[in-house]
Amino acid sequence: MHALIAIDSFKNSMTSIRANQIVADQFSAHGITSTQVAIADGGEGTVAAWLANQTGGKAITTATVDLAQQPIQATYGYFADEHLAVIEVAEASGIQFLTPELTPLDTNTYGTGLLIKDAIAHGAQKIILGLGGSGTVDGGAGILRALGYRFFDANNSELAMTGADLARVQRIDAQQVLPALSAVAFVSAADVTNPLTGEQGAARIFGPQKGLNAELIATYDDAMAHYMTVATGAVSSEEGDGAAGGIGFALRYFLHAQVQSGFQLIAQVSHLAEQVQSADLIISGEGQVDDQSFMGKVPIQISQLAQAAGKPCYLFVGRQKGANATFSEQGVTAVLPIVDQVMTLEQAMASGPDNLTRMADRLARIISASRQ
Template sequence: MTENIRCIPMRVVAAPDSFKGSLSAKDAARAMERGVLSACADAVVVRKPIADGGEGTVDAVLEAVPEGLRLRAAVSGPLNAALEAEYAMLPDGTAVFELAAASGLTLLPAEDLRPLEASTHGTGELIRAALDRGCRQIVIGLGGSATTDGGTGLLRALGCRFLDASGDELGPGGAELLRLDRIDRTGLHPRLAEVAVTLCCDVTNPLCGPEGAAAVYGPQKGADTRQVAQLDHALERFADVLEATTGSDEYRSLPGGGAAGGTGAGLAALLGAALKPGFGLLAELTNLEAAIAGADLVLTGEGRTDNQTLNGKVPVGVARLARRCGVPVVVLSGGIGPGAEGLYGERITAIFGLPDKPMELREAMNGAEALLERAAGNVARLFAAGQSR
């Protein structure tokens, strides 16, 4: 047990992302809270775990909005296996989903990835359950999908039909889009006309082409070179039919249209969904800026901090809010890589790695919770000492 130091009561916001493979954002925020209180028992810690639209989105929203409900529904997984997936329903009627909960890559064993067949149908079933409960707004985090079907599985679950030249419905998966001839939206769930759909998206890849969904993300979903080409041609065909259906060619090159295997483009075209940066949208849902405005210190963090963090990831988003409020920010990171020093340009006060001695990656990941708690306590002690001078 460490001894509390005497310190001026301070207000600390704990706003971490998940430490992938180690800690959820929710657990990371609680570890930060314990660390701060171990150093300064009189401190007030406000937990605001946050996400950028991927893993941990539902947990982060429910931790920050405790009046919300965690709901579950029986749905189909990316290869049609039955599973139970969850989503959040907030008091204002906003339903928050992670596409990965029903259609995610982590739901499949590495030896059973089937990139041509994987479908987003289960996510559509989850959304249908929320519509039937009367939700008034839909927010979908698009990270972590196993799919490259343009969101057609999701849309099919909501009543849209994807037909070949003979008028027969296509089967599941992105490869089937090579046969797509027309889209019939007349059977869409009637409540979709009343509900705004927003997509949390932090990539700018278009639907198809060399920077598109198949070319960039297909390999991590199990696609070999031949399958990547096949899926890209299928998404090209999808873009052609979207243009014929909507009268616009914008969805072929829409920034973020390639998110979640083309789900961004499919939902933008056929549901009128808006694509927004995930962090900003979730910060708004959780009233993060208001919490930061009344704080003395903000702690944030992630599994690895490097040059990729500057591309709209959580620590930078938190730092930009804190800068507007004039509050210092400290990043506690599982690992620090090349380019992390660029974060100082975002007015981040300091960046600390969690390991406090030489250790293997697996040891650091297994001990992440204790390491994060200790690091948060050390930062709180240092900050309190500066305040008391």
């Protein structure tokens, strides 16, 4: 019996790599061999997954700033032979840097732009930018500033381009843009299709979870529309522009990025479909599965691959919302919540590895007993 283990990260509890190893160890104790695939969808863990699945890469750590412009160290992946950099927006501009005092009015993605600039200095000619887990709604203006674009208000004063400056910008200057930028191909790794503005736009859909006050959402959306008009001459509804608080727009319009599914990129580099075909059963999972899981979340995309290959698929999760029958329709044999006693969310995250160990042992015993 051979298992393919490809579990997405349990946010603030376990990385994909650690969760995979926990399950593999328990399966091995019961005579079940396994192959592990580090998995991600463009958010947290994308760089680690890429480095785990493709040889020849190294992690580069460099100085940058967080979304409030405080100095930090951040890491990205670089593959010298391919002149390829893989960068997570969440690494320097992630939601984990938010505090109750910070709102999108105060933050921007300048730190992510510094990571891009560093990768280009290392020789990157292609940059894959994972857009998941961002903590800003700046339309990607911070990234653009770090790369040499300059933004001016009506008095010709240069703007820092936090969210508060979106409504003030009157002119965008490209004369000091990094010369090497024109030779770099960008890929936006995201599964979000929201436009930049409107009812499904960055401010209304993603603003509240990043601290945007409900009373300011309409005003902020107007400011984003103004910023887009200054940049392009009109407000359009391009799919994916709203990803990561509008970074999708900056990448598409200014950096001519190609948009690809974050999960599909990792699936290609890890040869996931072939691995599914070679396994007897598939293991995936993440912190929570619910109705949003059916909109392209990693575990369901993996269960669909398992279903197409006629293989059973089990999901280890911290919490399940939704009916078992609905998951079954998507190729899930069983959803197995790992929390087996009453505890707070904080306790569940802290004890995630222990909880997963117990549940993996239980499933391994069931599988072993069924083979006898």
